[in-house]
Amino acid sequence: MKSKIEELLRLSLKELISKHLISSAIPNEIQVDRPTQKEFGDFATNVAMPLASREGKPPRDIASIIVHNIKQRHGNMFSSIEIAGPGFINFKVKPEYWVGVLGDILRDKDAYGKSSYGKGKKVQIEFVSANPTGPLHVGHGRGAAVGDTLANILKITGFLVEREYYINDVGNQMNTLGRSVFARYLELCGEEGDFPEDGYQGDYIRDIAADIKARYQDELLHYSTREAVALCRDFASKRILKGIREDLDSFGIEFDRWFSESTLHEEGKIQKAVDILKSRDLIYTSDGALWFRSTRFGDEKDRVVRKRDGTLTYFASDIAYHMDKLERGYDKIIDIWGADHHGYVPRMRAAIEALGGDGDSFHALLIQLVSLERSGRPVYMSTRKGEFVTLKEIIDEVGKDAARYFFLMRKCDSHLVFDLELAKKKSNENPVFYIQYAHARICSILNKASKMGLVPDIGAADLGYVSRGDDLALIKALADYPSLLISCARNLEPHHLSFYLLELAGLFHSFYNKNKVISDNRELSLARLCLVDAVRQVLRGGLSIMGIDAPEVM
RNA sequence: GCGCCUGUAGCUCAGUUGGAUAGAGCAACGGACUUCUAAUCCGUAGGUCGGGCGUUCGAGUCGCCCCAGGCGCGCCA
Incomplete structure (x- = not known):
């Protein structure tokens, strides 16, 4: 409208x-x-x-x-x-025009809310991208929910969307992983295992070591340390990545592409990227290291791409990775990062511009911290000791639906307080429940009506019966849905959808308590069935964009 | 020290990219079930939008300066 x-x-x-x-x-x-x-x-x-x-x-x-x-x-x-x-x-x-919205919704079904706002432009959205050195934790969960929902929103508003996960399977942290696992393995073999100072502390490292022990027995003791660490590293990263995929799967998230950093090395793309920058005089040598002139593009200092010891920095891989994205011809590139990486944005943007990309088509969405509470009392986490709460634990405790909703109910750059007890509550305090309950209630009405031979039929109903008062208010809210999605897409802000659905559910609950849908007045009943059916569809559609189920019975 | 984010009702937060008298939910109090799901609803209260100056027809929103909290500021990833 x-x-x-x-x-x-x-x-x-x-x-x-x-x-x-x-x-x-x-x-x-x-x-x-x-x-x-x-x-x-x-x-x-x-x-x-x-x-x-x-x-x-x-x-x-x-x-x-x-x-x-x-x-x-x-x-x-x-x-x-x-x-x-x-x-x-x-x-x-005029009311006659408002009620027409119901026709749009009931005819378009799941397509209601679709628009051509994005004009078929290609968008790539990269999210989660956690290193395969440990299981996904709560923070990754928020990034996952935001990324996936944003991707859905962009799709429905007319963009062509690709979801991608970048796997940092190269570099120091991988060796640290290998050394950590190997040290635990040695312990299991009764050997002295000097656990590395910077090693990964979590119990999952011990579990992996135990699996290696079960499979290889004492075999690794005969390897050189180098070979043993490499075996542990590869075994562990494969295992951890598998776990990450499983966690994302149970969180309802699928990627179009898993992009491995190691392929950049294998295909010489990092060297290629560096060469290109060099040819544009954007790379220079100083103190034995290779630097990228990111200051030319507004960064506060130049950045090293190859260290004095000859190894490449993480940034070098990232430049090559984004060059690859640019070559793939996206109109918009969205990276979702933890907010602690915000200092990284200017140099990444600089790299994109240096490679001939448009800095404005690059968006880094920064996701703020999630802190966990239990009925208002904080749940402490310490990453250093490996005592973080994993995404899997959250899903197991509160369920996928509540987890996804909670991750989406604040704007990305606000800290999020996730109350585990609240997420499990079955009352109006819990927004997920409240919305799902509205949906189930409507299903229950439709069910009862159909047993009486009454079905929502937009062609047969006289919508004049729902063109006033509470009925009209509900219709006006439904009419907001398409432009709301566009606004989410334009600003890359999926959280508005969670607020909208909460409001719509509230309007419905209020309507429900004041008005009968099925009454002695057959004409009124038929019109209201169309109305509530439209509400049901929008609730279901909105929830599905957020990756949340819409149960018919609760 | 520099940079980014945040600061709105007692609490948790919205505020559609500068619009008209700043909104929800929770908590508190009082009410509504012979009913299509009371797992719900209705009513009551709450504000120096952290503070100041500026920009203009108009500022919670934009600019500058402070204050408070968080996070960054590596030839780490």
């Missing part, structure tokens, strides 16, 4: 310009809002105000020209169009 108003305004302005009633160009973004005050109508626009300053006329005069034109062209759609305050134009849409 909102985009329809925008379209009308655009057409109207176009005509006014061609008739020379307005001389400036159409603003590229016409702003239409839902006003906070009910008296102001259903929609409001401020177009007249920015235009006024360019036209050198009072805003209210401009507004009146626009209003006159729209009344002429599309007057039958509105019950009133008024000019208010400094120059707002307020629209009140």
Whole structure:
């Protein structure tokens, strides 16, 4: 509905310009809002105000020209169009037009909410990308939920989306992993195992070592340390990666591509990237190391890509990785990182620009910390000791649905407090439950109705029965859904969806308590069945975008 | 010291990219089940939007300066 108003305004302005009633160009973004005050109508626009300053006329005069034109062209759609305050134009849409939304929803089914906002542009979204050195923990869970949901939102708003997981399977941390496992293995063999200072502490390391022991017995004792560590490293990373895949699977997340860092080395892509930068005079040698001139692109200092000892930095791989992304021709590249990597953004952006990419098409979404609570009391975690709470533990305790919702109920750059007890509650305090319950309630109504021979049928229903009061309020909320998704996509902010669904569920619960859907009035019942069926569809669709089930019975 | 994020009701947070009188939920109090799911709903209260200055028709939103908290600032990953 909102985009329809925008379209009308655009057409109207176009005509006014061609008739020379307005001389400036159409603003590229016409702003239409839902006003906070009910008296102001259903929609409001401020177009007249920015235009006024360019036209050198009072805003209210401009507004009146626009209003006159729209009344002429599309007057039958509105019950009133008024000019208010400094120059707002307020629209009140006729109920007949509002109820049409129900038809859209029931006809389009799961496609309701779809739009062509993204114009088929290719978007790559890389998320989770945890090193295969340990299981996924809570923080990864938040990144996973955000990334997956954002991908779904971008898809439904008309982008072509690819999801990717980047595996850091090269570098020091992998050797540390190998040494850690080998040390535990030696312990199991009754040997002196000097556990590395910087080793991985978690119990999972012992478990992996035990598996190696079970499979190889004492064999590794006869290997050189180097060979043994390498075996442990490969065994462990494979095992851990398998675990990560399983965790993501049970979290409902699938990737289109698992991109291994080692392939960059094998295919010489890092060298290639460095050579390209070198040819553009963006690489220089200093103190025996190779530096990238990231300051040329706004970074605060230049960055090392090859250390004095000849080994490459993590950043070097990342440059090559993003060069690979650029070569794949995406219109938008989204990386989801932990907020502790924020210092990394300028240099990554610099690298992209240096390689000829558009810095503005690169977006690094930073995900803030998650802290766990249990009924308001903090659950302490220490990564250093390996005492972190894993994603698997969370899913096992509160379930996939609650976990996903909780990870999405704050905007990314806010700290998130995840209360495990709240997530398990079956009451209106728990937002997931509240939304799912609304859905189940509707299913129950539809079920009962169908036993009475009543089914929602948009062709047969007289929607005049739902064009007032609580019914109309619900319809207006449903009509917001498509533009809400666009707004999520535009700002890369999936959390709005969780708020929207909560609000819609609240409106429904309130409606439910005041009004009977199935009543003696057959016409009213049929119309309301269409209404609640539409609510059910939007709830289900929204939840599915968030990766949350919509149970029919609870 | 420099940079990024955060600061909105007692608590947890929204605020649609500068719009009209700043909103939810929880907690508290009082009510509603002979009902399509009471696992729900209705009503009542709460504010110097951290502070200050500026930009303009208009600021929670933008700029600058402070204050508080978090996180970064490696030839670590």
